[in-house]
Amino acid sequence: MIDLCTLGTGGTMPLHTRPLASLYVRCGKRALLVDCGEGTQVEIGRLGWGFQRLEALLISHFHADHCSGVPGFLLALTKAQRREPFHIYGPAGLTRVIEGLRVVAPGLSFPVVLHELTGPGEHFQAAGLQITAFPLNHGMPCYGFRFDLPRPGRFLPEKARALGIPLPLWHRLQQGEAAEGWRPEDVMGPPRPGISFLYATDTRPVPAIAEAGRGTRLMILEGMYGAEEDLPKALKNSHMLFRESAALAAQAGTERLLLTHFSTSLEAPEAFLPAARAIFPETDCAWDGMTLTLGYET
Numbered sequence: 593m594i595d596l597c598t599l600g601t602g603g604t605m606p607l608h609t610r611p612l613a614s615l616y617v618r619c620g621k622r623a624l625l626v627d628c629g630e631g632t633q634v635e636i637g638r639l640g641w642g643f644q645r646l647e648a649l650l651i652s653h654f655h656a657d658h659c660s661g662v663p664g665f666l667l668a669l670t671k672a673q674r675r676e677p678f679h680i681y682g683p684a685g686l687t688r689v690i691e692g693l694r695v696v697a698p699g700l701s702f703p704v705v706l707h708e709l710t711g712p713g714e715h716f717q718a719a720g721l722q723i724t725a726f727p728l729n730h731g732m733p734c735y736g737f738r739f740d741l742p743r744p745g746r747f748l749p750e751k752a753r754a755l756g757i758p759l760p761l762w763h764r765l766q767q768g769e770a771a772e773g774w775r776p777e778d779v780m781g782p783p784r785p786g787i788s789f790l791y792a793t794d795t796r797p798v799p800a801i802a803e804a805g806r807g808t809r810l811m812i813l814e815g816m817y818g819a820e821e822d823l824p825k826a827l828k829n830s831h832m833l834f835r836e837s838a839a840l841a842a843q844a845g846t847e848r849l850l851l852t853h854f855s856t857s858l859e860a861p862e863a864f865l866p867a868a869r870a871i872f873p874e875t876d877c878a879w880d881g882m883t884l885t886l887g888y889e890t
């Protein structure tokens with residue numbers, strides 16, 4: 593099971609009515625954050641899911657609305673008495689950016705481990721999730737992220753019994769650990785469908801988004817502009833219209849599309865939903881603090 597919260601839905605700059613776009617991803621006792629603009633720590637506090645379980649931050653790119661909240665966020669982790677290493681992933685240049693931001697946040701209670709993403713399709717794991725970072729088109733290095741939570745097969749007690757595996761070892765094998773020479777695959781059925789979703793903002797449409805979205809339950813994409821007459825602005829600033837995000841969701845064949853990262857000029861994003869739903873009916877606008885749960889399909 594995965595719990596998600598769109599902590600904010602704003603693009604470019606925070607408004608008193610709309611914090612900046614950021615995603616809290618909770619996977620059991622572990623969690624990660626995607627993007628950390630100015631004030632993100634305030635929204636994490638408001639949500640109440642805690643700072644303690646956060647173990648990684650994924651930064652899509654280095655525009656201020658996606659990373660200027662890092663010093664305050666790291667200090668909040670220190671206030672939460674974090675001791676374990678904290679991992680930050682981001683495009684090339686990450687080390688320079690984070691070292692610069694950390695000048696104003698010295699004396700952290702934990703080590704920060706930086707991972708620069710440079711390849712076209714980088715794979716890594718964080719908070720128990722398998723993550724694929726893929727490049728977007730935003731006029732500067734920028735990544736979208738696909739998240740996969742695999743689900744192991746069903747535990748087959750009759751197999752464990754037939755193999756003579758002692759009962760005390762069953763739990764470890766069930767958890768996917770080898771135990772005294774027995775392997776989990778000896779006693780598990782075939783893998784079952786897991787949970788997959790995607791997050792990508794700040795980009796023109798690129799085929800990689802639709803490709804990475806295949807087989808996902810949910811895509812969270814940007815809704816920077818709603819009106820058709822904003823297309824020149826979308827082209828100039830490398831952003832997308834609602835209908836362009838909807839077209840990517842339709843191409844990917846995902847189950848649901850959530851739009852976020854709204855322009856400050858978009859006072860009522862819902863007004864532009866009909867244009868998106870005409871292309872992909874299962875489209876909604878996210879709101880600040882919106883939570884949703886992606887459970888396993890039974």
Ligand SMILES: [Zn+2]
Pocket residue numbers: 603604655657658794853
């Ligand atoms: Zn942005």
Ligand SMILES: [Zn+2]
Pocket residue numbers: 653655730794
């Ligand atoms: Zn940007």
